[in-house]
Amino acid sequence: MPPKSDAGTRLLFRNVRVYDGVSPSLVTGDVLIDGATIAGVSSSPVGEDPSRETIVIDGGNRVLMPGMSDAHVHLVGNANSYVDMVAGTESHIALNGLAEAKNMLHRGFTAVRDMACDTGSIKSVIDRGLFEGPRIYPSQAAIS
Incomplete structure (x- = not known):
């Protein structure tokens, strides 16, 4: 399990299928978490900000969903x-x-x-x- 997110931690989940709880289909792409906020969900790769440390997790095409x-x-x-x-x-x-x-x-x-x-x-x-x-x-x- 990744470390608990605090205000300065950025997590980037690459290569995941996202279940949003609303849509009948999954979106494949990247999800960026900045602190406690979902900062972006993109079907194309999310660019990393070289000025900030980002923990990158390869999702291996697994499903990522809200808690x-x-x-x-x-x-x-x-x-x-x-x-x-x-x-x-x-x-x-x-x-x-x-x-x-x-x-x-x-x-x-x-x-x-x-x-x-x-x-x-x-x-x-x-x-x-x-x-x-x-x-x-x-x-x-x-x-x-």
Whole structure:
């Protein structure tokens, strides 16, 4: 996985088929990411800016698509057994939830709505760039 993008990082995905979530067909070409912004999608090669460092990734004609969102997840509940929830320490339970957040990101989910549990601390460490994970919209207590 490439390093987490910050304001100065540029990623150039070459030779990818792009699924935009709207069009019925894929566009073949290059995708330029500048920081947290999709700066360009082009069916012809995107020129590199020699004055800025750019990480170039050859997509090998694979499909590149936007991250998915899951509007109903239980990061802590899915990551812990019943025994963990009853007898585990708060740290153990939270760290398992953090691991589940990373797993969600690696499955392609870049945003999740956690429906029940205290995921505020997990959200905080991910938002600060200390750990990998999706953007979390926590409910804290159960919504139902």
